[in-house]
Amino acid sequence: MFAILSRQIKEPNDKNMTTSFYTEKELTQIGFKEVGKNVLISRYAQFYGASDMIIGNNVRIDDFCILSGKIKLGSYIHISAYNALYGKFGIEMEDYTGLSPRCTLFSATDDFSGEYLIGPTIDSKYTNVTGGKIIIKKYSQLGSNCVVLPEVTIEEGVAVGAMSLINKNLSGWGIYKGIPAKLHSKRSNKLLNLLINEY
């Protein structure tokens, strides 16, 4: 994985080659709180409130992602195309985690009960936005089209099947799926051996 990232980040220095990733210099100009080495971010990704965002090393963020608010990404993270991370109350992804295409992470939500109005165009005295931090711990991966609701912790080594709704904490080293996501099976932790051998 490291080798692939290294090869791609050389593209911006090649004047004859167009690339959809920001150069290292451009990345510093976006204004992140911190940004590490070997980071590939698509020019088609959008950041709102970059000064609240920390990005580690060896991170790739693909086309058409939206990241807003307080977001902390560790290292060796891949955020695939069309992901949306709404970090008003904080989103943290630890090392070796990933989001398959089209996931949505909501750290905040409007009140759907009918007692309040909804949306950013309404004066906040008529809305009830609540939320809490989303934490995705090491070695966890969400399948395509997952939705994560506020104040959820996904423990270490979790994989979640495509099209799942994650509205509660998930315990470590399990494979989960469904709406709401329930345990499908245990997950092997043999991947840890690969990391010991490689790094």
Ligand SMILES: CC(=O)SCCNC(=O)CCNC(=O)[C@H](O)C(C)(C)COP(=O)(O)OP(=O)(O)OC[C@H]1O[C@@H](n2cnc3c(N)ncnc32)[C@H](O)[C@@H]1OP(=O)(O)O
């Ligand atoms: C960065 C990237 O990799 S991009 C590609 C991202 N990849 C994905 O999003 C795929 C994620 N993988 C899945 O969703 C898989 O189906 C898994 C991991 C949840 C389950 O895989 P397996 O253990 O092989 O399960 P299997 O295919 O045998 O299905 C078992 C049962 O669960 C059902 N099932 C499988 N996946 C899901 C799902 N996501 N949601 C609901 N039900 C599911 C199957 O229909 C089957 O039901 P049945 O017993 O009634 O027939």
